[in-house]
Amino acid sequence: MPTKQSGKRLRVPWRKKLGENDLPVTLPVFMAYCAVAGSLRSWNRLGTKSIVTLVASDDFYYPVFAEAARFFASQIWHSLRFHGNVLQWSDKNFRHEAEALRDERAILFASPLYEIQEDDRLLSDAVVPLGPRSARHAEAALRRAGLPVTSENVSLLLTEPWSRLSRAFQDRRSPLQALERLRSLPKPAPAPVADGVAERTPSSIGPTLSHMHGFGDLIEWGYDLAKDIADFRAGIIPWRDVETGVLISGPPGVGKTMFASALANSCAIPLIYGSASRWQEAGALDAHLTAMRKSFAEAMEQAPSILFIDEIDVIGNRVETDRNSAYMRAVITALLQLLDGFERREGVVVLGACNHPDILDSAIKRPGRLDRHIAVPLPDAGARRSILKFHSGVTMCTADYELFDLATEGLTGADIERLVRDAKRSARRQSQRLNSEHIVSNLRPLIKLPEAYLRALAIHEAGHAVVSYEVGHSQVSCMRISRHKVDGEIRELGYVEYQLPVPQRRTRQFFENAIATFLGGIAAELEVFGSFADGAGGADGADLNRATDLATALEGSLGMGHTLVTGRFEQSESSNLRLYLPELRREVHDILETQLARARATIRAQRPALDAVADRLLEAGELAGEEVREIIGHHRRSIVSLAKPSRRGGM
Template identity: 60%
Template sequence: MPTRRSGKRTRVPWKPETQVRNTAVTLPVFIAYCGIAASLRAWNIPNSKFIVTLQARDDFYYPVYAEAAEVFAAGIWQLLEFTSCAYEWKDRSFRDEMLAHRNERAIFIAPPDYNLDDGDRLFSDAVLNLSPRTRRHAEAALRRAGLPPSDRDVELLLSEPWPRLVKAFQERRHPILALERLRSYRPVPAKPVPEVANQPRPTLADMHGYGPALVWGDNLAKDLADYKAGVLPWSDVDTGVLLSGPPGIGKTMFASALANTCRVPIIYGSVSQWQEAGALDNHLKAMRASFAEAMAKAPSILFIDEIDTFGDRTERDRNSGYFRSAMAGFLELLDGFDRRQGVVVVGACNYPDQLDPAVRRAGRLDRHFEITLPDVQSRLSILGFHSGIVLDQSQAEKFGIATGGLSGADIEQLVRDAKRAARRRREALSGNHVIEQLRPLTELTEEYVRALAVHEAGHALVAIEIGHGQVTEVKISRYRIDGKSGELGYVQYGQTDARPKTSADYLNAIAVCLGGIAAELEIFGSFADGSSGSETADLNRATELATMLEGGLGMGHTLVVEGHRPGHLERLRTYNPELRMHVHDVLQREFERARSIIQTRRTALDAIVERLMETNAMKGDEVIDIVQRHKMPRVSLAKLPRRDMGA
């Protein structure tokens, strides 16, 4: 046991040239030393053997206190016998405990945020509070440096953060110069920031284009409400989901809206941020801290971004051991009823195929929703949420064309640019400011638009006549993005019956593909180059279908199939002249069928074209109504005309 006799008077490092392990004791280290010496006054006995723990308070910086502990130990222990005597308590201190046990001497320091458990207290001979720096400590440090302890200097030493003191007072620099530099480089007080109106917190009702993920989120909100009310056990709540999609698609925003809808806190985590913590122990510690925070705030949502960074444990490289251990720790936190009761984990990634299959096992992140780029209506809704404005019909058309392929994050950035432009002009934000930020558009000529209308009307008319799918919408555009070839019109079809397809289904699909050029040939005598060239162009698609019919499905001139792997059908057409001829015959027959429909129903085609020129878009019911109203009367040959009996 320690005695009340202290030999500190002969061992205080009072001389400025005092060195420990060939390192000089700087002024901040001496201040920290005074605090440690005050806490360990009763243990200041030469050659004594003890292991004590100092519990730090808020005014703490481990590097300076660890060095001060070494200075204190140098006065009572022969440090040449072992490498170190100062350690920091942390989650994984096994190696430090082993060294301390072997040396029978150690000073452990517990940071303010570390909770000592019973094992830590059993290991220590005593647990003492670490004395904070005081005015007496600062005065003693100035006297040791040969400086008068003025109030100005003392206040500076007590108010400056430890890291700044350590950087200012260095062995090569005189203390007076260090004090001057501290005063010269004091942080400039930040100017008060004017209050800005808070942005509305999005809920799932504000999210658009997320499909089944929205339905799942609404159900989760109801389940969490029942769980909080005590009428639903946690075992009946979906506790994990995986969101995937390209960067900027809105996965983080969806998680935030989900938390707002569920009225629970959200904790953000990231695999890359956990890795930034350092070595594997620190990585696991950061990961456990995120889960612990979510548990403390349960019921809550823990959002984990970049979850595919973990990789697959089957991969073998020089870092595989690290990632396998990290993944094992992550799976341990995901598993179990007690581990995360009340915590819903939402994982997000760009490449779900690179994720370890164990993560998506039942009971972990077993649901998966792929978030795709928003469609036109979703993009308009996203614009409305971020800007609060509604575009007129002309502006909405330009916006829909120019924002094709943009994500929700891209549209949010576009709104910020529009707001900036409005502020510079001192104008209220309007649709014009938004349109100015779009990619440049060219207005198409009336002749060009009519050609588009004829082409799309041809597709719709043939599809309706042969009963291939349900036409739900026909649309053409009057603008196109400068320097970019894109879709300027389309016919949208409803879902087809879930049944096996026959050769008739493939032939009908080919005829519909050729309906556009059949209409152009009937009206203009030729067709434009937009019907071929790209993989999705009409002729390309029809050729692919005909090749598959003849060579890949056994539904053509022979039952022999050649397979239809990517690129294989194209090679078949190139190197098999007989197959190429059969493909040509299929295309020719279906083209003649489509053209016959166009010629027979010319009046219906003209009516659809004129309506498209007026409105630019038609619902499927309207198109069908026009076709029905322009049906030609047919003479039934089912019954012969009755003869006159009196003849």
């Protein structure tokens, strides 16, 4: 397990690859081992000398965790010197303490009912919370045991009391026999365990970061914060080294509130909810400020903690000059005072959430306050599938997933959760177990596109790819067309994703190549069908709109047109510039006309490559960039380079 370079162990056991978990422990002990190793990450070094106390939550069973801790200790401490110094504080006696001091190593558990004394803290190098078992631990244990990683199996491992898991999974039984035996016997009512505390399942704890899907960089930030807070509580780092403020933004329903709850659970610290709109509902200014200060005070009392400020964009900014501006300036000033300085809120991480971060006062986003901003996008296809699996436990076939991906495009996690609720209701009405048919039947109605329409889509997207290849603007990384559309909804049914090969100088030629690439789809339609469809223009992200805005910037603000005069370019104002400046409108028209002619010439010259890409896209539905380049390279004709278009007079 240890690496050869640094002597460090793998940071967490559940991230190991299959085949590496060759451990002589039972399945529940391995789950507990994951929790112990996660809490003791900072001590995952060979030869570490430390006496550490793990403070257990209600989800605790000493016999299992003691065995897990012994295995963890045997991996990081020399086996000849380790005498099994894994103890409960309630059972610790003078001999045990003497052995721990002699060996300079021990792992001590404080059960939920045990109150740690000052002498206990003096003996311990660190007092660290022991996190509860999670879905990630259960999945890792199932993989190691060679059992199917299904939602039913994961749920069973998370909801069964530790004592029953320990009795079911024994060395003399195979893991599959133990799992079946556990299912076959009825689950008794919760009973007190040996220390007088009834076991509580993790379902009462709520989601952790391992349950979150589609949050991108926010998840990595959350894991880093959990590690920093654990290091702070262990006395390894001061609070000033912990990032104490972040702003997250995204459309309603993407799961910002659920993420805050999962973050607090993963950090094993309290979550205090402080909605800006609820503060405002308190009424007059004094009541508003009192409610806000009360939330911060509560977070300080429970520190370390997370203060979640929902709808923080309601506060606005101090630039506004309406009749409420004086009121809101006072609120913003008070919030800045509460956010400033690590001493004033040591132990409190402030997590602000909003839909419109651009309207938030810039002072709130300065360093030392909410200086990191992470946007939460709508979940992509992979994330939507994971959200579906989390809420339903259903795995669908490829064809059903294709329908699901299309029908749920643009939906949030909350929308998918509602979809699963509807599907479960349908299954109950039919007295059936939830399956993919119930989910598909509750999707938004889909219309299968006719072959002629699909052919036009494929020609359009292939035109972008061929022109981009020929002018050398960028490389295609992926292209796709949809075979269905959502009834009554206007959306993109095909797209090409690009990747710039290397950083390059953004000259006039660079922008002309980009405009030609944007117009490649229209050029292909004109050459093949003699006309192009309305999807190429009108919407903000349509090909013709993007090409027009780029040509406007080229002529009107970048100094690369007929004059070196530049100006600040706002995309929202580009249409007004063209409307009120006839000369600029003519220049933009000339650029578009020139680049369209260039793109059409490219399509004519490379018609075999266009048809080959379109045929393959029509067949597969999605192509990787490498395959696109291979097809074009195989079918293209050698012609004079079109990368440098002829200049107009005077240029």
